[in-house]
Structures are given as C-alpha cells and as structure tokens.
Amino acid sequence: MRDVIIFVEHNGGQTRKVTFELAAEARRLADALGGKAHALVAGVGSAALARQLQNHPLDKIFHTDDADVDKFLLDPVVDYLEAVAKVTGPAAILVPNTMLGRDVAGRIVARLDAGLASDVTELRVENGRVHCIAPKLQGSTITTCAFKGGDYGVITVRPNAFAAQLQATGAELVPLEKPAGKTYGMVVESDVEEATGEIGLEEAAVVVSGGRGLGGPEPFETLLKPLAEALGGAVGASRAAADAGWVPYSLQIGQTGKIVSPQLYIAVGISGAIQHKVGMQTAGTIVAINRDGTVPIGETADLLVVGDLFQIIPALTTLVQEAKAAHT
Numbered sequence: 001m002r003d004v005i006i007f008v009e010h011n012g013g014q015t016r017k018v019t020f021e022l023a024a025e026a027r028r029l030a031d032a033l034g035g036k037a038h039a040l041v042a043g044v045g046s047a048a049l050a051r052q053l054q055n056h057p058l059d060k061i062f063h064t065d066d067a068d069v070d071k072f073l074l075d076p077v078v079d080y081l082e083a084v085a086k087v088t089g090p091a092a093i094l095v096p097n098t099m100l101g102r103d104v105a106g107r108i109v110a111r112l113d114a115g116l117a118s119d120v121t122e123l124r125v126e127n128g129r130v131h132c133i134a135p136k137l138q139g140s141t142i143t144t145c146a147f148k149g150g151d152y153g154v155i156t157v158r159p160n161a162f163a164a165q166l167q168a169t170g171a172e173l174v175p176l177e178k179p180a181g182k183t184y185g186m187v188v189e190s191d192v193e194e195a196t197g198e199i200g201l202e203e204a205a206v207v208v209s210g211g212r213g214l215g216g217p218e219p220f221e222t223l224l225k226p227l228a229e230a231l232g233g234a235v236g237a238s239r240a241a242a243d244a245g246w247v248p249y250s251l252q253i254g255q256t257g258k259i260v261s262p263q264l265y266i267a268v269g270i271s272g273a274i275q276h277k278v279g280m281q282t283a284g285t286i287v288a289i290n291r292d293g294t295v296p297i298g299e300t301a302d303l304l305v306v307g308d309l310f311q312i313i314p315a316l317t318t319l320v321q322e323a324k325a326a327h328t
C-alpha cells in the first residue's frame with residue numbers, strides 16, 4: 001500500500017475538525033510510503049466542502065453531491081469509498097474514530113477484505129509498512145500493529161491525536177460517478193442533532209467534566225457551561241451524572257461513554273474510577289477539582305485542586321473571562 005485515502009466526515013455543511021487532522025497525517029504517511037494522499041467527501045454540499053479541503057495537503061479530492069448519501073443509511077457512502085479505493089489501488093484508509101467513522105470502517109473492511117486498526121493515536125512507516133499505535137485494554141496497554149501485506153488497511157484515528165496543517169498543495173477535484181446497479185433499503189428517517197451549536201466532545205480542545213459532586217443538573221448549566229464557554233470547550237460528565245439523569249448519555253466520558261483526548265481536561269467533582277479514567281487519561285493536561293485530596297483522579301491529574309467546587313468554579317470562570325477580556 002502506497003496511497004492514503006481519508007474519509008471526510010461532515011454535518012450541517014461543516015467539515016468535522018478531525019478531517020483536517022486526518023489530511024495532515026495522510027500527507028505525512030503518503031510521503032513516507034512514496035504515494036499520494038486523497039480524500040473522499042460525499043453527500044449534499046460536498047462540492048463546496050471539497051473546495052475548502054483544497055487548503056489542506058492533499059493530492060486528489062473525490063467528491064459527490066449525491067443526495068442518496070444523506071437519504072440512505074451508510075451503504076451509499078461506503079459504495080463511494082470502495083469506488084475511490086478501487087481507483088487508487090492498494091491504500092491505507094483513514095477514518096475518524098467517531099460513531100459514524102466506526103460504522104463506515106467496519107463496512108469498508110468487509111468490502112475490501114482489509115485489515116483494521118482501531119482508535120489509533122500514532123502512525124509510523126517502517127520498511128514501507130504502516131505501523132499503528134493504539135491504547136488497548138482500557139489504556140493499560142499500548143499496542144503497535146502493522147498490516148500483514150494485504151492491499152488495503154483501514155485505520156480509525158482518534159480525534160485530537162494529530163495536528164491539522166493548513167497547506168494548499170493544488171489538490172485536484174475529482175467528481176465521482178454514481179456506482180451502477182445499486183439499490184438501498186435503509187432510509188434515514190430523521191437525524192437527531194444533540195447539543196446543537198456546541199463543540200463536539202470528541203473534538204473539543206478543552207473538556208470540562210462534572211460528576212456526582214455537582215449534586216444535580218443545575219450546576220452543569222450554571223457552573224460548568226460558563227467555564228467551558230469561557231475556555232472555548234465542551235461539557236462532559238461521569239457516568240454517575242448521566243445515570244442520575246442530570247445530563248444526556250451523549251456527554252458521558254469513559255469505558256462505556258466517549259473517549260476524549262483534549263489539550264486540557266478539567267474533572268470537577270469526579271472521583272476518578274478506572275472506567276472514567278480510560279476515557280480521558282490521554283488528555284494533554286488534566287486538572288481535577290475535588291474536596292477530597294486522596295481521590296484516585298489525583299494519580300492521573302497533573303494538578304489536583306483540593307476544595308469546594310461551588311467556590312472554585314465561579315472564581316476560575318471569572319479569572320478566565322477577565323484574562324480573555326484583557327487580551328481582546
């Protein structure tokens with residue numbers, strides 16, 4: 001495999017940030033393999049998104065505005081990805097490790113009889129082979145795996161693991177023909193948009209998470225949300241908070257929730273059970289705020305602030321807001 005293809009995830013006319021991270025990593029990998037870096041963007045509005053992607057270091061951007069991609073569940077987009085893979089020949093296919101990306105990855109692996117590496121946080125090329133580094137077993141083990149030599153390898157990449165790179169390399173726009181003879185059965189009846197207008201948790205550079213220590217749903221709105229907004233981040237939660245019905249499960253971080261890797265993770269009133277830690281321990285800097293100085297989150301945190309969150313969070317929010325105001 002020499003070329004690299006990225007699957008572009010987009011929603012509401014916006015390309016997800018992880019796409020730009022994949023584009024930069026695809027360029028680096030393709031250069032190391034001696035191949036080219038390509039992208040597939042499919043669905044209504046893709047022609048415009050493809051033009052925006054020309055600001056990123058790609059060689060070809062395959063695109064289609066086919067409305068069937070939005071109307072039917074998964075199969076049309078997988079058809080297009082398969083078509084691009086057949087055009088380029090043997091390739092590594094990078095897909096975001098998101099809800100949609102994981103579904104797409106599972107299907108394209110079956111279509112291409114490819115290998116799969118999931119939740120990858122680092123990639124390198126050695127002797128012409130792509131090596132994938134990924135945390136496993138709840139982060140207790142870091143694995144390195146390489147594809148055995150088949151034509152295709154599919155890699156789901158953790159958002160925030162790589163830096164995006166703005167660099168126009170004159171990528172060619174390639175419109176795609178609709179694959180012939182396809183019929184689709186699974187119609188998308190409606191698309192439920194959670195947390196409209198907020199930054200996606202998995203992609204946020206800053207996550208402010210709350211746990212049982214918040215004591216109810218209100219402090220998520222009145223304390224955590226203002227702090228997250230001041231820091232340009234998103235609100236997350238422990239399972240205890242989600243189980244209590246204080247926040248939707250879509251905010252839950254951990255083993256049975258979302259895995260996040262922001263630059264800054266602030267755990268507020270969260271004890272740091274292993275099932276929570278596996279969802280956030282790869283964050284760049286971890287700050288915990290807890291009234292108990294002996295909590296397990298203290299072992300993972302770079303900074304454990306011992307005190308009452310109801311006093312600390314408003315004061316911290318004010319400091320951040322003042323600092324921002326001073327710099328504008």
Ligand SMILES: Cc1cc2nc3c(=O)[nH]c(=O)nc-3n(C[C@H](O)[C@H](O)[C@H](O)COP(=O)(O)OP(=O)(O)OC[C@H]3O[C@@H](n4cnc5c(N)ncnc54)[C@H](O)[C@@H]3O)c2cc1C
Pocket residue numbers: 210211212213214237238239240241252253254255256257258268269270271272273274275276279289290291292295307308309310
């Ligand atoms: C199979 C399985 C899967 C699981 N998956 C997940 C998962 O994905 N994510 C997850 O989070 N959990 C998960 N759990 C649950 C996990 O084991 C813990 O029960 C949960 O994480 C605890 O949540 P918490 O830290 O909010 O609550 P607690 O453990 O009750 O901690 C609350 C903390 O708040 C502090 N506190 C209280 N009041 C204040 C205050 N005024 N100021 C400052 N600090 C205060 C306390 O000192 C305490 O440390 C899972 C469990 C199982 C068995």
